[in-house]
Amino acid sequence: MVSDVVAFLGFLASFSLFASPAFIFRRIITEASVVGYPFLPYPMAFLNCMIWLFYGTVHTNSDYVIIINSVGMIIEVIFMGFYIWFADGMDLRVALIELFGMGGLGTFVALLGYLWRDTVFGYAGVVSGIIMYGSPLSVARRVFETRNVQNMSLLMALASLTASSVWTAYAFASKPYDFYIAIPNLIGLVLALVQLALYAYYYFNGEEEDVVA
Numbered sequence: 001m002v003s004d005v006v007a008f009l010g011f012l013a014s015f016s017l018f019a020s021p022a023f024i025f026r027r028i029i030t031e032a033s034v035v036g037y038p039f040l041p042y043p044m045a046f047l048n049c050m051i052w053l054f055y056g057t058v059h060t061n062s063d064y065v066i067i068i069n070s071v072g073m074i075i076e077v078i079f080m081g082f083y084i085w086f087a088d089g090m091d092l093r094v095a096l097i098e099l100f101g102m103g104g105l106g107t108f109v110a111l112l113g114y115l116w117r118d119t120v121f122g123y124a125g126v127v128s129g130i131i132m133y134g135s136p137l138s139v140a141r142r143v144f145e146t147r148n149v150q151n152m153s154l155l156m157a158l159a160s161l162t163a164s165s166v167w168t169a170y171a172f173a174s175k176p177y178d179f180y181i182a183i184p185n186l187i188g189l190v191l192a193l194v195q196l197a198l199y200a201y202y203y204f205n206g207e208e209e210d211v212v213a
Contacts, residue, residue: 006170007064013166017159018045018072024153025082034087036142036151039095041135042083043102046076048125048132050106055121055180065181122180129184133160133191140198149202157195164188 021041028034049072056062056069080099087095109124139151164185171182 006166006173010163010166010170011064011068013159013163014068015071017156017163018049018075020153020156020159021079023155025079028082028086032086034083034091037083038135038138038151039080039083039087039091040098040138041132042076042080043099044128044132044135046073046080047102047106048128049073049076051109051121051125051128054110055125058121125180126184130187130191133164133184133188136160136195137191137198143198143202147202147205149199152195152199154196154199157192157199160188161192161196164192 024037028037049069052065053069053073056065059065084092084095084099109121136153136156142151143149167181167185168189171178171185174181
């Protein structure tokens with residue numbers, strides 16, 4: 001089936017998206033500092049994976065959704081662990097606040113999902129997916145202030161564009177059409193294009209500085 005082929009491509013694209021911060025963490029580990037990178041994308045991605053994992057367990061024909069989001073949760077836990085280990089001062093305090101906030105929100109969604117299942121997990125997945133795709137833009141203010149893309153990851157933006165495009169195609173290829181998967185990924189596609197436009201503008205017109213892939 002076409003949807004199975006697209007789902008497999010979505011698996012590969014999502015894995016690339018979840019793993020794309022590896023270059024950022026290579027720098028964090030090398031410098032033993034979070035060097036201004038935001039923490040929010042990682043707990044947000046973890047929460048998004050958790051919600052879609054729940055959605056997959058109550059929705060038929062969702063094997064790829066379950067597998068990739070299980071893998072994504074493991075990857076995000078590793079990244080969050082490294083970030084908290086190397087963060088200090090305000091970066092550490094903000095990271096812990098965001099972590100506990102996402103944990104509380106995830107618990108709340110899980111409890112609601114226990115009562116209403118498919119509908120709650122579907123709509124929660126829409127919201128968390130949109131926030132996950134948009135969370136890398138949390139660094140936009142720093143980009144505007146410094147006029148360089150040192151703290152933006154081109155690889156992450158490209159992976160986001162690829163994953164959102166493939167999962168949008170999967171949603172439309174599914175029978176019946178999957179509204180819950182289509183909406184956040186359509187919006188994610190637009191947000192990825194915004195990230196790439198911002199990166200391109202300041203890469204060619206901003207201040208020169210070391211840039212992370």
